[in-house]
Amino acid sequence: MGFDQYHEPPEELPAETRTFARLATSLIEEAEAISWYQQRLAVEPDAAARAIMEDAQGEEFKHFSMDLEYLLRRMPDWRGIAKGILFQEGDIVERGEAAEAEVLEENGDGDGGAGPPGAASSDGSLGIGGLKGEGL
Amino acid sequence: MNHLLRELAPISEAGWQLVDDEARERLTPGLAVRRLADFDGPRGWTYSATNTGRVESAGGGPVDGVTATQRRVLPLIELRADFTVSRAELRDGDRGAVDVDFASLDAAAQRMALAENTAVFHGFQTAGMTGICDACAHRPITLGDDFSQYPRYVAKAVELLLEAGIAGPYGLALGSDGYTGVVETTEHGGYPVFEHLRHILNGPIVWAPGVGGAVVLSLRGGDFLFESGQDLSVGYDHHDADAVHFYIEESFSFRVATPEAAVTLDGTGV
Numbered sequence: 343m344g345f346d347q348y349h350e351p352p353e354e355l356p357a358e359t360r361t362f363a364r365l366a367t368s369l370i371e372e373a374e375a376i377s378w379y380q381q382r383l384a385v386e387p388d389a390a391a392r393a394i395m396e397d398a399q400g401e402e403f404k405h406f407s408m409d410l411e412y413l414l415r416r417m418p419d420w421r422g423i424a425k426g427i428l429f430q431e432g433d434i435v436e437r438g439e440a441a442e443a444e445v446l447e448e449n450g451d452g453d454g455g456a457g458p459p460g461a462a463s464s465d466g467s468l469g470i471g472g473l474k475g476e477g478l
Numbered sequence: 479m480n481h482l483l484r485e486l487a488p489i490s491e492a493g494w495q496l497v498d499d500e501a502r503e504r505l506t507p508g509l510a511v512r513r514l515a516d517f518d519g520p521r522g523w524t525y526s527a528t529n530t531g532r533v534e535s536a537g538g539g540p541v542d543g544v545t546a547t548q549r550r551v552l553p554l555i556e557l558r559a560d561f562t563v564s565r566a567e568l569r570d571g572d573r574g575a576v577d578v579d580f581a582s583l584d585a586a587a588q589r590m591a592l593a594e595n596t597a598v599f600h601g602f603q604t605a606g607m608t609g610i611c612d613a614c615a616h617r618p619i620t621l622g623d624d625f626s627q628y629p630r631y632v633a634k635a636v637e638l639l640l641e642a643g644i645a646g647p648y649g650l651a652l653g654s655d656g657y658t659g660v661v662e663t664t665e666h667g668g669y670p671v672f673e674h675l676r677h678i679l680n681g682p683i684v685w686a687p688g689v690g691g692a693v694v695l696s697l698r699g700g701d702f703l704f705e706s707g708q709d710l711s712v713g714y715d716h717h718d719a720d721a722v723h724f725y726i727e728e729s730f731s732f733r734v735a736t737p738e739a740a741v742t743l744d745g746t747g748v
Contacts, residue, residue, distance in 0.1 A: 415518075415519065415520070418520065418522060448480065466480060466482035466484055466708075466711040466712065466713060467520060467708065467709040467710065467711045468498055468501055468502045468505070468709065468710050468711060468712065469502075469709070470502060470505060470506060470509065470512070470709060470710050471512070471517060471520070471706075471709060472512050472516075472517025472704075473506070473509060473512040473513045473517075474512065474513055474514065474515070474516065474517060474697065
């Protein structure tokens with residue numbers, strides 16, 4: 343078992359960035375699982391087996407969506423761009439470009455909020471957020 | 479540029495990093511609410527109100543035969559604490575000084591944490607915010623002066639929650655003096671009161687400046703709802719020849735969804 347979700351030495355990363363990395367890795371794993379089930383369903387002829395895999399894939403939909411929402415709540419710019427793309431009609435690429443431009447214009451700094459959580463984000467927030475379960 | 483106007487401040491990127499790091503470091507220990515309540519957001523500076531799902535009469539419809547109600551929302555409150563940093567100190571920080579004087583920032587951070595805790599635990603009536611202690615459905619437990627007896631009081635509070643069907647784990651918010659007293663005290667036989675309390679709660683003991691007495695509350699989720707608009711941020715106000723004037727700001731609302739999920743402990747010594 344390694345710690346591949348970290349791109350930098352974990353001991354140098356703030357706790358909130360380590361949590362962010364864990365959820366980002368989880369998001370990737372859920373997307374992979376969705377794809378795997380999709381491929382299995384494409385070739386499986388047995389109806390009972392298909393029903394089980396469809397149920398399992400539904401769980402991955404839920405996990406992926408929860409991971410995504412957690413991450414978006416902690417990166418306002420990502421959230422802003424996602425709101426301009428997700429569940430919208432029309433050309434996806436056009437929606438993406440427009441959403442990105444809108445968020446960058448709001449910030450005026452052009453960095454797209456790509457800074458790590460834990461540093462001041464592009465909305466100026468200190469990125470403290472919730473601390474539930476952490477005592478002193 | 480957003481409403482914080484950070485880009486207009488006459489300080490370097492390194493200077494902003496120092497200010498943000500100091501603010502985060504000084505704020506975090508005192509933010510008791512965020513360790514115990516559900517945190518939702520941040521939803522941004524333009525977010526103004528929390529949906530309560532409630533309506534109230536709008537006093538009759540605009541025409542006969544039509545009724546009207548109006549949505550009741552919970553407006554977010556904005557908290558702001560001003561501070562200054564000497565420009566000479568910021569220049570020293572740019573040179574690599576590790577002891578930049580952030581006394582004013584530190585005091586502002588303490589005020590903000592105190593304000594957030596006070597509003598959430600004891601309410602902020604002029605802004606329509608009901609605190610945990612105000613909403614609590616149980617009769618308060620009276621604390622004595624003897625901190626070695628705290629496990630008895632906290633066990634009683636946990637029992638009240640269990641009797642009400644409120645599951646754990648539980649957390650304990652302790653005011654500053656109470657926290658110090660608990661940490662310093664041992665029971666007969668030398669067992670630390672702090673450890674005994676943790677065992678009873680199966681959850682954290684949180685230093686909560688601004689809390690009068692103590693509060694035991696469930697951490698199961700869904701009972702205490704903190705909704706953040708703009709999360710704690712440092713903004714720029716103005717500058718002069720000697721100093722840069724900043725502020726710490728946030729917007730949030732708070733609701734108690736389950737008044738039975740907390741027990742207050744009032745008394746002396748805290």
